[in-house]
Amino acid sequence: MPELPEVETVRRSLESHLVGKMVTGIDLLLERILKKPEPKEFCGLLTNKKITAMDRRGKYLLIRLEGNYTWVIHLRMTGQLIYTNEKMKHKHLRLAFHLNDGNWLNFIDMRTFGSMYLLPDDRLGEITCLATMGPEPLDKSFYLEELSQKLSKRRGALKAVLLDQSVVAGLGNIYVDEALFEAKIDPRREAATLKENEVAQLHKAIIKVLEKAVTNRGTTFRDYLDGAGKKGSNQQFLNVYQRSGEPCVRCGTEISKIRVGGRGTSYCSKCQG
Numbered sequence: 001m002p003e004l005p006e007v008e009t010v011r012r013s014l015e016s017h018l019v020g021k022m023v024t025g026i027d028l029l030l031e032r033i034l035k036k037p038e039p040k041e042f043c044g045l046l047t048n049k050k051i052t053a054m055d056r057r058g059k060y061l062l063i064r065l066e067g068n069y070t071w072v073i074h075l076r077m078t079g080q081l082i083y084t085n086e087k088m089k090h091k092h093l094r095l096a097f098h099l100n101d102g103n104w105l106n107f108i109d110m111r112t113f114g115s116m117y118l119l120p121d122d123r124l125g126e127i128t129c130l131a132t133m134g135p136e137p138l139d140k141s142f143y144l145e146e147l148s149q150k151l152s153k154r155r156g157a158l159k160a161v162l163l164d165q166s167v168v169a170g171l172g173n174i175y176v177d178e179a180l181f182e183a184k185i186d187p188r189r190e191a192a193t194l195k196e197n198e199v200a201q202l203h204k205a206i207i208k209v210l211e212k213a214v215t216n217r218g219t220t221f222r223d224y225l226d227g228a229g230k231k232g233s234n235q236q237f238l239n240v241y242q243r244s245g246e247p248c249v250r251c252g253t254e255i256s257k258i259r260v261g262g263r264g265t266s267y268c269s270k271c272q273g
């Protein structure tokens with residue numbers, strides 16, 4: 001699933017193409033991608049409204065429209081948004097947005113879990129996950145004290161707690177594993193038992209792995225592509241994710257694969273012991 005660095009890369013790659021443009025027509029190949037309002041109203045509201053800005057919150061893309069509306073897109077498992085001169089011929093094309101510059105924004109989604117909303121800005125709170133989202137880890141508002149307080153109140157394995165978007169925005173399986181390796185903390189640790197210095201290491205590690213991944217334009221193992229249809233390169237720089245059985249870059253121990261909170265988790269049993 002695209003996580004913060006991938007969604008941020010999509011945002012950056014589309015921003016200059018979309019801001020100032022408007023959607024003039026929509027090919028609706030799979031209606032259920034449109035969650036709210038119902039498809040006919042959605043298309044009516046979107047058509048001929050100028051795109052004023054392109055933002056991101058966690059794993060959500062927020063395309064701002066004139067008249068104080070926001071077009072909210074979540075790529076979920078396999079969603080891709082690709083800007084092209086001609087409408088893509090692709091068997092997993094679910095929606096195609098024709099723009100007033102003659103180009104197309106294609107929504108490709110093999111698994112079809114992607115979702116879109118179009119709401120007035122003052123009703124964005126109706127998207128629960130957006131309303132309860134934790135701090136943006138690459139903003140100044142990501143405070144160590146707040147992270148520390150949140151973790152101290154949580155039960156369960158640290159890995160599972162960090163996947164909860166209300167704790168920190170935008171983390172998923174890849175970057176939680178990478179951040180925990182960077183911070184040298186066992187993913188199975190009870191979140192509430194972290195010492196002050198460990199939370200500080202974790203806070204720093206989250207920022208570091210995400211910044212590196214944004215610089216490398218995201219991680220592509222299977223489906224993720226940016227808005228130009230290009231792969232990311234961060235997969236070459238991961239230390240634990242998808243590296244089980246390979247030697248740890250720090251100590252040479254074989255990277256282990258376990259399950260934590262139902263999710264496949266890669267870690268170094270020595271460094272993170």
Ligand SMILES: [Zn+2]
Nearest residue numbers: 248251268271
């Ligand atoms: Zn190690």
